[in-house]
Amino acid sequence: MTGKESVTNKPTGQTLGEYLANVRTSKQLSLREVEEAAGGIVSNAYLSQLEHGRINKPSPNILHSLAQVYGVPYETLMEKAGYIAAATPDQTASRRHGRVATFAKDNLTKEEEEALLEYLAFLRSKKGKRSL
């Protein structure tokens, strides 16, 4: 499609539904077209409910899909859906981290690590299976 982004939307007091409806009509897409463009992740029926405010908090993956299709920032939708509060333009992208990665690194003791390495070696030595 022609990349015509003349969608002048100020994140003012628009609800999620209003906003979505606005963007869609601006781009002159039908509900069914959006459904298709989203790869079926949102049904046209569901979109309708969304635009009419019958659903308060669609799950983030739906919003993500719509953000893609509409070419609007994901954060905007997330904010309007009430997942992230307010959002001063400052903290849009980098919210809180730290905690998440903590577990990632590991809490293996040395013994455990050795045992696991050994076991892994064992696993690999007998690798002859072809399943899956």
Added chain:
Amino acid sequence: MTGKESVTNKPTGQTLGEYLANVRTSKQLSLREVEEAAGGIVSNAYLSQLEHGRINKPSPNILHSLAQVYGVPYETLMEKAGYIAAATPDQTASRRHGRVATFAKDNLTKEEEEALLEYLAFLRSKKGKRSL
């Protein structure tokens, strides 16, 4: 209800629930700890249902959150939840770099990862109890 269902130690056939339970216990996290670490995106109650296979298709954002907290590849969870058709081991191995952070030394295949997690859980279960 106390389904002792086949605890086949065949790592390949782990369900989403089994896998999640496995990872969590390996890391010695309680349900409520995970809830907290995920920023409240998954409730402890929900996690419990998840681990017991009472939920078929948790939404991708939940899975993503858990993947972050547990440090396991998102794709693995997505696949186990049935969103993407099972990838061949080869594809999975080379697909991305989020490999098991618990054991980042080696490049583990998905099967190996599962086997090791299971084994680790086994190791720790013998070793004694949690001292909090």
Added chain:
DNA sequence: GCAGCTTGCTTGAGAAATTTAGCGGACAGC
């Protein structure tokens, strides 16, 4: 004009997902 077809949207029922509130058990401190 009006049948038949298509396109855009809406609706309602029902199946899932997700949250809230609460249970009984284990364990520490008093």
Added chain:
DNA sequence: GCTGTCCGCTAAATTTCTCAAGCAAGCTGC
């Protein structure tokens, strides 16, 4: 002993989401 807190779990209530219609409007050819 009690008391409080944490654990995993579950039943029930709420909400999201899907699916199968339905309605109105704009065609087309007759």
